Amino acid sequence: MNTHDLALFVRIADSGSITNAAQQLDITSAAASAALKRLEKELAVQLFIRSTRQLRITAEGEHFLLHCRQALDALEEGTASMNALQGKVFGELRISAPSDLSRNVLIDCMDEIMELHPNLSIHLNVSDSMADFYLDRVDLALRYGQPEDSSLIAFKVATFDRILCASPSYLSSFGMPSHPNDLKQHNCLIYQLKNRLFDLWSFSCNLEGKKESVKVKVNGNRSCNDGDVVRRWVVAGKGIAYKSRLDMAEDLHAGRVVRILPSFGSSPVELNLICPTRKQVTPAALLLRDTLRKKLSELLNN
Incomplete structure (x- = not known):
């Protein structure tokens, strides 16, 4: 059975039109019609009911469509495996x-x-908001934390904590905090997402063998829904930020910022590469995962 005919059948079912399917596959409508007839002859069933105005899939066509999709997916995965x-x-x-x-x-x-x-x-879509794999046509997403949907496939690429940091120039002008509560007297650079301000900063530490947890409601004159803008502000000396150590690694190493209150940290955070299905776990996706793991490990251990 011709796999090109199977792929055409799926396209016709999805688009509801022989003409549209032919255009998507860059063939003529006549060639598409001939391929569909050839497939129906091989199966000895009618897959679509045709009229001058519409095309409707038959019950037999619906049944075959399910198996056809599975077969094409399996062939695609097999080809990807051989390429890998x-x-x-x-x-x-x-x-x-x-x-x-x-x-x-x-x-x-x-x-x-x-x-x-x-x-x-x-194709890179830069956004701090969670992408919709289907509406946004996304194959992979890099996101912090475990996905809420257990059906998604997640590969951990790094684990790190959040840190308080500021530029030397800011600390020279406004002083070094000695406790998280001192942040109330400082200009804090606040991240926001979907109009929600992340201005309640949580810390934990072990002091003299006792675990201490602190939550501080901070305030400041700058907030942004773009994490990199917050990073640029802290480097420019505009205030104190509570950022992932991963995001600030190069600035810390270069001395553009310094870590504040290192004994007060956060719970570990995971960065995951997320795929909607096994189909998206291609050699290219695995190569990206491995390259990221190496790069992020170098950054965090520098």
């Missing part, structure tokens, strides 16, 4: 990732991968 064994990486990756990570880490990883694999194309 041969070291071939190509195709297209549609990625959604947070602003900090995209600008400061991910674009370098993308350049490294695409230089080695020129037949791969990557």
Whole structure:
């Protein structure tokens, strides 16, 4: 059975039109009609009821469509597996990732991968909001924490904590806090998402063998829904930020910012590469995962 005919059948079922399916596959409508008739002859069933105005899938067609999708998916996965064994990486990756990570880490990883694999194309959607895999046509998403939907496939790429940090110039002008409660007297740079201000900062530490938890309601004259803007503000000396150590790693190493109150930290945070189904776990996706793991480990252990 011709796999091209099977793929055409799925396209016709999805689009509801032989003409539209033909255009998507860059063939003529006559060729598409001939392929559909050929498939129906092989199966000895009518897959669609045709009229001059509409095309409607039959009950037999609905039944075959389910098996046809599974067969094509299995063939695609098998081809990807063979390509992986041969070291071939190509195709297209549609990625959604947070602003900090995209600008400061991910674009370098993308350049490294695409230089080695020129037949791969990557489309990057930069947003701190959670992408919809289906509406936004996203194959992979980099997100902090475990996904709430247990059906999604998550690969951990890094674990880190959040830290308080400020520039040397800010601390020279306004002084060094000695306890999280002192933050109430400082200008704090606040992250926001969907109009929610993340201005309640939580810390924990062990002092003299006793675990202490502190929550501080902070305030300041700057807030933004873009994490990288908050990072730029803290580097520029505009205030104190509570950011992931991953986002601030290069600035800490270069001395552009310093860590404040290192004995007060946060619970560990995971960064995961999330795929909606096994179909998206391609050689390209696994290569991105491994490249990110290496890059992020170097950053966090520098």
